[in-house]
Amino acid sequence: MTGLFHAPVMQNLMEQFGKLPGVGPKTAQRLAFFVLSLPKEEVAAFAEALVQAKETMTFCPVCFSLTDQTPCYVCRDVTRDRRTICVVEETTDVFSIERTRDYRGLYHVLQGSISPMDGRQPEDLRIRELLQRLESGEVEEIILATNPDVEGETTALYLARLLKPFGLRITRIAHGIPVGSNLEHADAATLSQALEGRREIGKA
Amino acid sequence: MLITSLALQNYRNYQQERCDFCPGINLFLGDNAQGKTNLIEAIYYLSIGKAYRPVKDDQLIYWGRNQFTIRGTLENRQGAAKVEIQYQTDEKKSKTIKLGGLILKKNEDLSGCLTSVLFSPENMSIIKGSPQERRHFLDYDISQISRGYAKNLAVYQRLLFQRNNLLKRLREKKISHPDKNSELELWDSQLVEVGGKIIEKRLQTLGKLNPLTRLMQRKLTLGQENIEIRYLFNRKKEIYHSMNLTELLLEARQEALEEDLRYGTTQWGPHRDDLLITLNGILLKQFGSQGQQRTTVLALKLAELEFFRGESGEYPILLLDDVMSELDENRRQQLLELIQEKSIQCFITATDKSGLEKMEKRQMKFFEVRQGKIISREIQGEVKE
Ligand SMILES: Nc1ncnc2c1ncn2[C@@H]1O[C@H](COP(=O)(O)OP(=O)(O)OP(=O)(O)O)[C@@H](O)[C@H]1O
Ligand SMILES: [Mg+2]
Ligand SMILES: [Zn+2]
Numbered sequence: 001m002t003g004l005f006h007a008p009v010m011q012n013l014m015e016q017f018g019k020l021p022g023v024g025p026k027t028a029q030r031l032a033f034f035v036l037s038l039p040k041e042e043v044a045a046f047a048e049a050l051v052q053a054k055e056t057m058t059f060c061p062v063c064f065s066l067t068d069q070t071p072c073y074v075c076r077d078v079t080r081d082r083r084t085i086c087v088v089e090e091t092t093d094v095f096s097i098e099r100t101r102d103y104r105g106l107y108h109v110l111q112g113s114i115s116p117m118d119g120r121q122p123e124d125l126r127i128r129e130l131l132q133r134l135e136s137g138e139v140e141e142i143i144l145a146t147n148p149d150v151e152g153e154t155t156a157l158y159l160a161r162l163l164k165p166f167g168l169r170i171t172r173i174a175h176g177i178p179v180g181s182n183l184e185h186a187d188a189a190t191l192s193q194a195l196e197g198r199r200e201i202g203k204a
Numbered sequence: 205m206l207i208t209s210l211a212l213q214n215y216r217n218y219q220q221e222r223c224d225f226c227p228g229i230n231l232f233l234g235d236n237a238q239g240k241t242n243l244i245e246a247i248y249y250l251s252i253g254k255a256y257r258p259v260k261d262d263q264l265i266y267w268g269r270n271q272f273t274i275r276g277t278l279e280n281r282q283g284a285a286k287v288e289i290q291y292q293t294d295e296k297k298s299k300t301i302k303l304g305g306l307i308l309k310k311n312e313d314l315s316g317c318l319t320s321v322l323f324s325p326e327n328m329s330i331i332k333g334s335p336q337e338r339r340h341f342l343d344y345d346i347s348q349i350s351r352g353y354a355k356n357l358a359v360y361q362r363l364l365f366q367r368n369n370l371l372k373r374l375r376e377k378k379i380s381h382p383d384k385n386s387e388l389e390l391w392d393s394q395l396v397e398v399g400g401k402i403i404e405k406r407l408q409t410l411g412k413l414n415p416l417t418r419l420m421q422r423k424l425t426l427g428q429e430n431i432e433i434r435y436l437f438n439r440k441k442e443i444y445h446s447m448n449l450t451e452l453l454l455e456a457r458q459e460a461l462e463e464d465l466r467y468g469t470t471q472w473g474p475h476r477d478d479l480l481i482t483l484n485g486i487l488l489k490q491f492g493s494q495g496q497q498r499t500t501v502l503a504l505k506l507a508e509l510e511f512f513r514g515e516s517g518e519y520p521i522l523l524l525d526d527v528m529s530e531l532d533e534n535r536r537q538q539l540l541e542l543i544q545e546k547s548i549q550c551f552i553t554a555t556d557k558s559g560l561e562k563m564e565k566r567q568m569k570f571f572e573v574r575q576g577k578i579i580s581r582e583i584q585g586e587v588k589e
Pocket of ligand 1: 215216217218234235237239242263264265
């Protein structure tokens with residue numbers, strides 16, 4: 001059990017920690033007391049880091065990923081293929097795809113997915129901005145890389161319909177068994193999905 | 205399929221117990237409130253990784269302790285494996301399932317190893333309860349044999365939840381009807397697609413369960429009672445496998461659109477369907493006697509048994525909790541005959557063994573359950589099997 005009574009400053013600190021994703025009251029209490037055990041300089045550096053990150057990071061005016069320079073390093077990179085845009089939900093998804101080093105096109109971060117339960121409608125996403133990027137006529141392919149959950153699929157479906165009149169190549173990333181892990185280690189739901197999304201092979 | 209041994213630690217009223225089962229009929233005898241149902245529940249838990257009763261795992265822990273463990277050895281045609289399920293409430297509540305010593309990444313993956321069919325007095329809700337109880341019965345069966353179906357159900361629930369949220373938002377919004385319609389359409393095209401798949405699989409399964417149930421009911425009642433199960437779309441319209449489900453769903457959507465927007469909930473789709481069960485042409489829920497209803501649930505369960513065998517090639521284990529009460533002598537006799545005919549492993553609870561000892565065609569093992577202790581008694585019948 002977490003204690004019920006705390007000095008107001010501690011109560012406040014715990015409440016702040018409690019705002020972090022995945023942090024419950026118990027962990028918030030532990031974190032709060034941990035902060036007290038740190039040397040003062042470290043606590044100051046910690047607080048400073050929070051504020052600085054918030055002040056420095058902005059959204060890239062082109063692709064809307066979080067960045068410390070405008071435009072972001074991808075958008076300013078002249079060697080990237082400007083004919084392809086990969087649409088993702090969050091900046092962290094950009095990092096994931098960047099790690100593969102296989103993708104040389106551009107990104108567009110929607111900043112979320114369509115989700116009525118969270119009050120997010122299409123107009124709350126960076127969709128208008130995506131359409132504006134298409135006006136130049138440079139773009140030939142859109143890769144829809146939203147999450148494979150219900151909201152991500154719905155967002156992909158919405159975009160696919162919306163973009164259809166543009167006559168672009170529109171693709172959706174495949175989901176299934178992670179490479180490097182073999183069938184033995186895949187859970188049944190993933191396997192079942194992979195089976196459903198199977199494709200023909202060996203045909204000319 | 206078989207469970208050859210079971211060990212319980214701090215599970216319900218069992219502190220530390222273990223026992224070996226026979227591949228035939230295992231009989232748990234004991235007075236009221238001694239732990240017979242708890243034992244059936246533990247075996248069921250071992251077979252699918254969760255409890256059948258709507259109980260929290262916390263309630264399964266022996267009072268005052270902070271963890272329970274169920275261990276057992278399972279056998280199917282692929283071989284034997286040790287299963288260990290542990291639930292603890294120490295730091296963070298957590299459940300770990302080990303199969304053959306390896307921790308399962310997803311607890312649901314246990315369900316592919318062993319299937320069980322359970323009859324408990326609570327199953328009477330299949331007849332007496334709400335449409336949800338009947339859908340759940342069917343959905344459980346299909347989920348056991350198809351993980352794709354289980355996934356579709358989960359996706360459908362999520363889509364539905366999102367749509368209902370959207371409906372409530374649209375209700376407040378001052379926009380034209382066609383605009384509302386087009387916002388909903390994004391979700392509805394998916395609901396129709398996934399919903400159609402769900403209904404199709406249900407109809408297909410019912411097509412197999414229906415004749416099996418009829419056969420079992422006729423056997424149990426010496427041909428006196430004929431059961432018929434029909435699938436009711438939107439609780440009112442009987443539908444068949446050959447129908448165009450997409451069309452049906454789209455039509456229902458169109459019809460309900462006004463109401464949906466008014467109430468903020470979705471009034472059509474597989475979550476609104478029901479099963480209509482009739483006995484000799486009469487609605488069982490309203491006019492069936494206690495014994496008739498009980499017999500029907502039993503027939504459904506025995507049909508389930510055959511259904512699983514048809515789908516997987518192996519008989520599941522059969523768990524019968526408190527099955528004998530409310531059945532007359534004839535029906536009891538027929539039930540025991542039916543059980544003995546099949547080469548299944550069966551677990552039966554009863555307060556005394558009168559009538560049950562006559563099952564001479566199969567090997568039988570008696571267990572006495574008394575205040576959370578299991579005492580193995582005599583084995584009856586040949587040991588081979
Ligand atoms: N978490 C728990 N810890 C300890 N004891 C429990 C726990 N949960 C239930 N019990 C006890 O288990 C007993 C009930 O066992 P169970 O339901 O298996 O009885 P039964 O033998 O099936 O009886 P009946 O013949 O009446 O159906 C109750 O007396 C109850 O107090
Ligand atoms: Mg009982
Ligand atoms: Zn950018």
